[in-house]
Amino acid sequence: MLSYIVRRLAIAIPTILILIVLSFILMFAAPGGPFNSERPLPPQVLANIQAKYGLDQPYWKQIVNYVWNVVAHFDFGPSFKYKDRSVNDIIAQGFPVTLTYGFWSFIVATVVGITLGVVAAIRHNTWLDYFAVGISIGAQSLPNFVMAPILVLVFTLYLGWLPGGGWNGGQIEYLVLPVIALSTSYFASIARIMRSSMLEVLNAGFIRTARAKGLPMSRVIIRHALKPALLPLLSYLGPAFVGMITGSVIIDVYFSTGGIGQFFVNSAFNRDYSVMMGITILVGVLTILFNLVVDLLYAWIDPKIRY
């Protein structure tokens, strides 16, 4: 197990470095820097600004400095657009918001998805099964940028029940629509995976044994069938997590929740490269770590996996 962890880390760490260097090289390849404006700055001013941000140094030195600062101090440097704020400030402001509704979406997607999948599997080929499958097929093609306008249309414009945007410190009524919009397509996928793996498990011999010794169905499901059926789902959680972080860009922009996605898109329009890079790297590191945790969990839970 230990050697497996080491080996996985040996892949994860270079991946993170490659990501950092790659995004840095991209930034150099950009035609026109962040300080190009309509009115060209006097050369002396430009030189001063570039010296301040360290852009006058040779490329290799800039890369080394940047990587060193990120790795050793978790310092993504100053924002190119907002002179009084660093990238760290921006992340510190936006990330808790993203994390809050991301967490709730994750919970909602897993709980609803698993329930739907299990119910469909238990009542295989009944109207309940068809209903659950229908819902999950329908929801799968409803990505967050489709769900968000539909939800606002129905619940804000027509019914007037919930606010169509804003954050307000994360009060529950501001959370509901973002969480639904973000989790819809994921609970659909989870339900489909859960249903097929549950069906497979229910046909296994040990379930028949459990039934034969007279256990009630509910106990068989909870005690015996659920755990092995959850295994295939585990490997989907990695991509689902990535999708939710990515989806948060839409949620932030559409609902003005003020998470990192909003800063990312704003900096994309402002060509504020340091903020974009900081957020890309942050998300990349999170993704890699999350996948690592899922893989380790998988290896730990499933004895069949050799590592």
Next chain:
Amino acid sequence: MFPSKQTADALVQAANDAEVKGRSLWRDAAIRFRRNRAAVVALCVLGLIAAFALFGQLFAQWSNEEIDWSIMGAIAQKGAPSIANGHYFGADELGRDLYARVVQGTGISIMVGMVGSFVAVMVGTLYGAVAGYSGGRTDNIMMRIVDILMSIPFMFVLILLLVIFGRSITMLFVGIGLISWLDMARIARGQTLSIKNKEFVEAAVATGVSPMRIILRHIVPNLLGIVVVYATLLIPGLIMTESFISFLGLGIQEPQTSLGALISAGAKQMRFGVIWQLLFPLGFFLVTLYAFFFVGDGLRDALDPKDR
């Protein structure tokens, strides 16, 4: 003892009668596909949507760039869908004909999906086949590269690319092409691993065929079934990716448009009572996605030997 001539003739006759016309595997698959009613309907719907994207402009009363000055500024009152003024789907906030815009957007969205899927088929299949056939260290390194690329949050990198190199449709194609082949490479590799131990590959090796030729002549054709399935299922995913980026305003730029950009515009305008501006692009988007999903599922049932 030899059978008499009469018996022999009878035997030949019987053999001829019993002989059924041979069916290729593809023909088998086509028959299975045709039996799947949902997939056939979805295929017809796709055909209609493609026809709409290709020829819809012929029936439009307005071009996609023309501004109808007579209704501009009063879209909510006068811009609603009507046959009378030629705006079948209504007008957008600038007074442009939404029908013509939806035709244009559908075309571009489908094109993005097809191009990305094409890149995936070309690059991913070859990459996976080479990795799988080579095996050993080459395979290991090639698949590690895929692993590393897959763990990068590509939506963010794609946006970074678009911002840095300018938001053009070419850049979007390049970016989507960069992502799309990864999954295909994995699938193709897995399939190659099982194909390369078959007798016909062994026979090819024994007769001295070069590795590259084996891959192209013997491996890739046998991958085609699974490749076609995943290429079809990839298209809706790529359409979603493109729409995602266009929704943010970072993808397709005016005067060009895509379904994602139209949905975005509609979502911004809907509070002004111009709901058609959201519903028509959204409808086409969803129907296209569902159609691709169902066709892909049908193809999988027809072509993937595992699920039979």
